[in-house]
Amino acid sequence: MKPQPITYLLAIVILAQLQACYVNDDLHLKNDAHTNFDALWSIVDEHYCFFDYKDVDWDSVYNHYAPRINDNMSSYDFFNLCGEMLATLQDGHVNLASGFASTHYWKWFQDYPVNYDERIIHDNYLQFDFYQAGGITYKKLRDNIGYIYYDSFSSNINPGTLDYILAHFITCDGLIIDVRNNGGGSLGNVEVIISRFITEKTLAGYIQHKTGPAHDAFSEPYPYYYQPAENHILYGKPVVVLTNRHTFSAANNFVQVMKSLPQVTIIGDRTGGGSGLPFTYNLPNGWNIRLSASPILDAEGNDTEWGIDPDIKVDMAPDAQQTGRDAILDCAIEHLTHSSL
Amino acid sequence: MKKLIYIFLLFALPLAAAAQASETKPICPVFTAVEFEAGGARLIDTYLAPWSYSGWDVALQVELMQAMKLDNYNWVWQQRIGLNFGLTQLSISGAGRTLLGGADYNFAMMHRSSLPIKGLQLYYGGNVSLLGECIYNYHSGNNPVNVKADISLGLTGMAVYNFAWGRVPFTIRYQLTLPVIGAFAQPEYAESYYEVGLGNYHNFIHCGTWSNRFDIDNRITIDMHMGNWALRLGYHNRINTTNVNNNRYQLVMHNCSVGFAGDLSSLDFKNSNRPVVRALYQLPQ
Numbered sequence: 001m002k003p004q005p006i007t008y009l010l011a012i013v014i015l016a017q018l019q020a021c022y023v024n025d026d027l028h029l030k031n032d033a034h035t036n037f038d039a040l041w042s043i044v045d046e047h048y049c050f051f052d053y054k055d056v057d058w059d060s061v062y063n064h065y066a067p068r069i070n071d072n073m074s075s076y077d078f079f080n081l082c083g084e085m086l087a088t089l090q091d092g093h094v095n096l097a098s099g100f101a102s103t104h105y106w107k108w109f110q111d112y113p114v115n116y117d118e119r120i121i122h123d124n125y126l127q128f129d130f131y132q133a134g135g136i137t138y139k140k141l142r143d144n145i146g147y148i149y150y151d152s153f154s155s156n157i158n159p160g161t162l163d164y165i166l167a168h169f170i171t172c173d174g175l176i177i178d179v180r181n182n183g184g185g186s187l188g189n190v191e192v193i194i195s196r197f198i199t200e201k202t203l204a205g206y207i208q209h210k211t212g213p214a215h216d217a218f219s220e221p222y223p224y225y226y227q228p229a230e231n232h233i234l235y236g237k238p239v240v241v242l243t244n245r246h247t248f249s250a251a252n253n254f255v256q257v258m259k260s261l262p263q264v265t266i267i268g269d270r271t272g273g274g275s276g277l278p279f280t281y282n283l284p285n286g287w288n289i290r291l292s293a294s295p296i297l298d299a300e301g302n303d304t305e306w307g308i309d310p311d312i313k314v315d316m317a318p319d320a321q322q323t324g325r326d327a328i329l330d331c332a333i334e335h336l337t338h339s340s341l
Numbered sequence: 342m343k344k345l346i347y348i349f350l351l352f353a354l355p356l357a358a359a360a361q362a363s364e365t366k367p368i369c370p371v372f373t374a375v376e377f378e379a380g381g382a383r384l385i386d387t388y389l390a391p392w393s394y395s396g397w398d399v400a401l402q403v404e405l406m407q408a409m410k411l412d413n414y415n416w417v418w419q420q421r422i423g424l425n426f427g428l429t430q431l432s433i434s435g436a437g438r439t440l441l442g443g444a445d446y447n448f449a450m451m452h453r454s455s456l457p458i459k460g461l462q463l464y465y466g467g468n469v470s471l472l473g474e475c476i477y478n479y480h481s482g483n484n485p486v487n488v489k490a491d492i493s494l495g496l497t498g499m500a501v502y503n504f505a506w507g508r509v510p511f512t513i514r515y516q517l518t519l520p521v522i523g524a525f526a527q528p529e530y531a532e533s534y535y536e537v538g539l540g541n542y543h544n545f546i547h548c549g550t551w552s553n554r555f556d557i558d559n560r561i562t563i564d565m566h567m568g569n570w571a572l573r574l575g576y577h578n579r580i581n582t583t584n585v586n587n588n589r590y591q592l593v594m595h596n597c598s599v600g601f602a603g604d605l606s607s608l609d610f611k612n613s614n615r616p617v618v619r620a621l622y623q624l625p626q
Contacts, residue, residue, distance in 0.1 A: 022582065022591035023383040023393045023432075031434040043391065047531055187535065207539065210531040212587045219529060222541040277533055280482025282390040286436020288480045293531045
């Protein structure tokens with residue numbers, strides 16, 4: 001007997017219902033310490049992008065920490081153990097956020113000189129007489145040098161405000177952009193600032209992403225470019241960017257691009273790195289794991305996860321600090337004064 | 342000679358058609374239905390998180406349908422416009438939150454066949470659907486959102502059964518819509534929308550077939566007719582599934598609906614004597 005159309009219809013409907021299985025994949029899971037630990041380890045295993053670069057054996061990390069998990073441990077003990085495991089990645093972009101705390105990896109700057117003292121700058125260079133707008137502190141310093149301090153790339157910059165600031169420095173012999181202790185923020189703000197220091201389309205770097213869960217599954221590096229800001233003030237005089245180990249993430253990216261420009265000199269300490277664009281994922285218990293997922297390379301195709309060396313390495317000498325001097329800032333002023341002669 | 346025949350046909354055919362139209366003049370109102378839906382949603386999108394979320398969903402659906410002159414009024418067109426919004430939480434723990442919101446549009450043309458059973462009609466044909474969906478996970482970061490954009494061609498069919506219970510006429514309808522082929526957008530495994538925004542569209546648009554995308558839409562409604570209008574109660578099940586770039590996505594909705602259906606033109610009170618067909622389904626068999 002020939003099948004009726006209704007038979008085909010029913011077959012399709014049944015097949016369709018068989019497809020509806022993804023959302024039921026985790027129905028068997030319990031919200032306990034073992035499940036959440038395995039989930040955390042797996043998410044990092046499948047998404048973290050610097051295993052090979054940092055030569056981390058993530059399987060052996062699991063074997064080391066998994067036996068220490070038990071379902072009766074307190075939330076704090078579990079949280080601390082997870083934080084300890086994540087510290088093996090040596091990455092300031094890796095954080096586990098629970099309802100009561102977040103884990104942090106601090107060693108990317110805590111073992112290095114601080115190299116920044118806001119009070120010294122305010123007391124002895126700005127004399128508490130400066131302008132502030134859009135997260136930027138700025139003033140003309142002695143010797144006709146402009147100074148900008150930008151503490152976070154999370155502070156959005158209005159292009160009009162930036163016009164005012166750059167116009168204020170138009171007669172200066174050079175400009176200092178201080179991004180010490182700048183922990184990063186939005187890459188969009190990086191582009192907004194850099195677009196004022198280039199006069200043509202400029203290769204900023206390359207971006208990659210994971211294409212699958214394997215540790216070596218990466219896309220081809222994709223070049224990305226910055227364009228000079230149209231109808232806005234461009235600044236073409238010598239520029240110095242001040243850095244320390246706490247210059248991290250988007251600030252590291254800013255330094256990476258600025259360093260490639262001919263009129264720019266980087267002075268200070270090696271940056272803190274953090275070149276991986278972080279992604280965030282939920283654990284089954286609702287905690288969030290943030291991790292580096294997408295490497296951003298410099299214009300030569302190099303990874304800057306471990307930081308960027310300055311052109312002129314200077315540390316703030318403790319004795320100079322006691323006399324109220326910022327050796328890094330002094331070096332920048334001297335550099336610009338000489339380059340303008 | 343040929344030219345003369347063409348000129349004759351050019352003028353004669355419209356006249357003939359007009360003559361035919363003046364003979365039959367069937368009334369084909371635009372059958373309109375507005376439904377409010379509420380129910381449960383279950384969701385997984387491994388681009389955002391590798392766990393399922395479940396919660397509630399509400400939707401507004403508008404349906405327009407009309408018989409076509411084609412093949413002696415044995416074809417109908419149907420348009421459906423939908424808006425939906427949902428809030429879900431991690432199925433395992435009830436923590437975390439994911440919002441979803443979207444809009445969809447479907448256009449279908451179906452052929453009508455009467456079956457040997459009195460009151461039962463079968464419609465079947467093709468469907469074009471457009472779907473835009475946005476899923477937002479509150480974990481923020483650089484991957485808080487995934488945008489779904491889908492266009493597809495597929496099959497649709499419905500079985501309609503008219504009956505009366507006492508003096509009240511009812512219409513029960515089941516409609517299945519099954520996209521077959523199309524295109525949809527999905528970033529690579531851990532590609533940020535920031536990178537897509539930089540211009541990297543490699544492997545972003547995919548040809549959708551049942552190997553990587555399977556959607557299905559099931560609707561059951563019962564209309565209780567009251568004059569030119571009907572009270573509609575129903576159930577709507579929608580499943581959207583993609584599996585591409587090592588990212589799995591599935592949305593399953595089960596909604597109950599309530600609404601009304603009928604002929605919008607019957608609201609033209611200036612012409613109260615206008616005879617209308619109560620519902621499209623009740624065209625003569």
